[in-house]
Amino acid sequence: MDWFDAGDYDIARLVLQRGVAAVYVIAFVSAINQFPALVGENGLLPAPRLLARTRFRELPSLFHWRYSDRMLLALAWFAVAVSAALVLGLPQLGPPWLPMLAFLMLWAVYLSIVNIGQVFYGFGWESLLLEAGFVVAFLGSDEVAPPLLIIIYLRWLLFRLELGAGLIKIRGGREWRDFTALDYHHETQPMPNPLSRLAHRLPRWFHRCEVLGNHIAELLVPFFLFAPQPVASVAAGILIGTQLWLIITGNFAWLNWLTIVLAFSAIDDTTLRALLPVLPESHAPADAPVWFVVIVLAGTVLLVALSWWPARNLLSRHQLMNASFNRYHLVNAYGMFGTVTKRRLEVVVEGCDDAEPGEGAVWEAYEFRGKPGDPMRMPRQFAPYHLRLDWLMWFLALGSRDTRWFETFLVRLLEGDARTLRLLRRNPFPTGAPRWVRARVFLYRFSTGAERRATGARWVRSEIGELVEPVELGSVGRR
Template sequence: MDWFDAGDYEIARQVLQRGVAACFVIGFISAVNQFPALLGEHGLLPVPGFVSRISFRQSPSLFHWRYSDRMLLVLAWSGATLAAALVAGLPQLGPPWLPLVAFLLLWAGYLSIVNVGQTFYSFGWESLLIEAGFVMAFLGSNEVAPPITVIIFCRWLLFRLEFGAGMIKIRGGREWRDLTALFYHHETQPMPNPVSWYVHHLPKWFHRGEVIGNHFAQLVVPFFLFAPQPVASVAAVIIVLTQLWLVVTGNFAWLNAITIVLAASAIDDNAFRTVLPWLPAEGEAPASPPWFVVVVLAATVLLLVLSYRPLRNLFARRQLMNASFNRYHLVNAYGAFGTVTKERFEVVVEGSDAADPRDAAGWLAYEFRGKPGAPGRMPRQFAPYHLRLDWLMWFLALGARDTRWFETFLIRLLEGDRPTLRLLRVNPFPDAPPRQIRARVYLYRFSTPEERRASHEWWIRSEAGLLVAPVSLAGRARA
C-alpha cells in the first residue's frame, strides 16, 4: 500500500509526536501543582460535588468512579512520566501499537482531568491537546512509515485552528476590520509578558501591519497547507513565524507551542534538511502491517465523520469559538480574541488585621504569580506553563457571571489555606490569616516611557470601584 505510507514525513512525525507529548508533560505537571487547590476535595470548585451533579455520559472521566487528591496526583504523575518517555522517543522504538497505546492513555487521562475541570479547564488549548493526543496515536512507530491520512488530518487540525481564529476575528469586533486591534491587545491581553510593554509602544503603523499579517496568516495561508510541496512547507513556515511572534509578546499557555508543532505536518523531509542539513537520511521503513492499516483507516473515517459539524461551524454566521461537539473533545472548533478589550481592569485582593476596616494603612495586597498587581513589578514569562487562577482573575475583572470560585477563594484566604496560598506569589500575612478580606477594581494601563523613567513603574493604575466589601469569617457566619 504505497499510497498509505508518507515516507517523506519521518522528521515531521518525530516533531509531532515528541512535541505534543512535551505539551502533555506541561499539562500534567500543571495539574499536579494546581488541580488539588482549585478543584480537589477542598478546592474552590470541588470535583466530588461536580460529579454528583453531572453523569459520566455527560462528561466522561475516571473520577466518576472515585475522586481523591491522591488519585489525581497518581494519574497526573503517571501521565507526565509516560509523556516524558514519548518525548525521549522510547515507545516509538517499539512496534506501532506501543506509541498508539501510549498516546491513547495520555488522551484518556487528560480527558478525565479536563472533563471535571469546570471553568478552570474551559480553555481552547485543553481541547486542542486532547484532540492532538488522540491523532498522534495513529502516527505509528519508527518501524512503519507515517500514515499519509494522519499527516493530512494534522493539517486539517491546524487549518481549523488558524482559519477558525481568523474568521472569529473578521466576524468579531470592528477593531480587527479597521486594523486597530493591536493598538490595545498587547496591553489588555490576559497576561502580558516582559516584551509586551515594549511592543505596545511601537508606532501605530507597525500595529496595523501586525493585524494585516495576522489576517494573511490565518485567512489565506492555511489553504496552502494542502498544496503540493514546497508550497505547503512555505505555508507552514509562515504560520510558525507568526506563532513565534505570539510567543515573544504574550503568555498563552501551550497554544502557540502546539500550533508550531502541528505545522510540522506540512513540512516534508527535504524542507527540513534544507534548513537543517546535518539531519541524517532515514532508511526506507517496512510496509505497515495490515492490522495497523485497518486501525488507522478506521480512526481516519471516525475523525472525518466528526469533522462535519466543525466544518459547518467555520462558515456559520454564528461561529462557535473553542467549542467541542462531543464529550471526547475530538475534532473541535477553535478561535480566540474575536473582540479586543480596549481598557484593562484588574481585581486586587487585599487583607487587613485592623479592627476598623476604614484603616487604609492596614490593608495589604495579595500578589499573584502572573497577572498584573504591584505597578512596579515587571510582567513575567510563564507560557507554555498555564496559570489557571491568574487567567480566571482576568475574566473576573471583565465581569464573569459565575463567581462561585472567587467567593470560595476569599474564604480560603481568610482561613489561611496553605494549598490556596501556594498558588500566589506573595502572601502578606505569613504568620496568621487576616481578619478581613476585600477586593477592589483598578483601571490599569502601561506606563509611558517617560513615566517609567521617572517612577520605574510598568503600570499606572487608578481605582475604579469596590468588587467585594470587607468581609470576615465571623461576618459570613452571621450572614
C-alpha cells in the same frame, strides 16, 4: 502500500509525537501543582460535587469510579512518566501499537481531568491538546512510515485552528476590521510578558501591519497547507513565524507552542534537510501490518465523520469559539480574541488584620504570579505553563457571571489555606490569616517612556471602585 505511507515525513512525525508529548508533560505538571487547590476535594470548585450530580455518559472521566486528590496526583505523575518516555522517543522504538497505546492513555487521563475541571479547564487549548494527542497516536512507531491519512488530518486540524481564529476576528469586533486591534491587545491581553510593554509602544503603523499580517496568516495561508511541496512547507513556515511573535509578546499557555508543533505536519523531510543539512537520512521502513492499516483507517473515518460539525461552524455567521461538539473533545472548533478589550481592568485582592476595616486600617495586597499587581513589577514569562487562577482573575475583571469560585477563594484566604496560598506569588500574612479581605478594581495601563524614567513604574493604575467590600470569615457571599 504507497497509498498508505506518507513517505517523506519521518522528521515531521518525530516532531509531532515528541512535541505533543512535551506539552502533555507541562499540562500534567500544571494539574499536579494546581488541580487540588482549584478543583480538588477542598478546592474552589470541588470536583466531587460535580461528579455526584453527573454521569459518565455526560462527562466521561475515570474519576466517576472514585475521586480523591491522592488518586488525581498518582494518575498525573504516571502520565508525566509516560509523556517523558514519549519525548525521549522510547515507545517509538517498539511496534506501532506501543506509542499508540501510550498516547491514547494520555488522552484518556487528560480527558478525565478536563471534563471535571469546570471553568478552570474551559480553555480552547485543552481541547486542542486532547484532539492532537488522540490523532498523533495513529502516527505509529519508527518501524513503519507515517500514515498519509493522519498527516493530512493534522493539516486539517491546523487549518481549522488558524482559519477559525481568523474568521472569529472578522466576524467579531470592529477593531479587527479597521486594523486598530493591536493598538490595545498587547496592553489588555490576559497575561502580558516582559516584552509586552515594548510591543505596545511600537508605532501605530507597525500595529496596522501586525493586524494585516494576522489576517493573511489566518485567513489566506491555511489554504496552502494542502498545496504540493514546497508550497505547503512555506505556508507552515509562515504560521510558525506568526506563532513565534505571539510567544515573544504574550503568555498564552501552550497554544502557540502546540500550533508550531502541528505546523510540522505540512513540512516534508526534503525541505527540512535543505534548511538543516545535518539532519540524518531516513531509514527504509517496513510495510505497515494489516492490523495497523485497519486501525488507522477506522480512526480516520471517525475523525472525518466528526469533522462535519466544526466544518459547518466555520461557515456559520454565528460561529462558536473554542467549542467541543462531543464529550470526548475530538474534532473541535477553535479561535480566540474575536474582540479585543480596550481597557485593562484588574481585581486587586487585599487583606487586613485590624479589628475594624474602616478608615485608618492597614491593607496588604496579595500578589498573583502572572497577572499585573504591583505597578513596579515587570510581568514574567510563564507560557507554555498555564496559570489557571490568574487567567480566571482576568475574566473576573471583565465581568464574569460565575463568581462562586472567587467567593470560595476569599474564604480560603481568610482560612489561611496553604494549598490556595501556594498558587500566589506573595502572601502578605505568612504567620496567620487576615481578619478581613476585600477586592478593589483598578484601571491599568502601561507607563509611557517619560513615566517609566521618572518613577520606575511599568504600570500606571487608578482605582475604579470596589468589587467586594471588606468581609470576614462567615460573611463572604452574604452581601
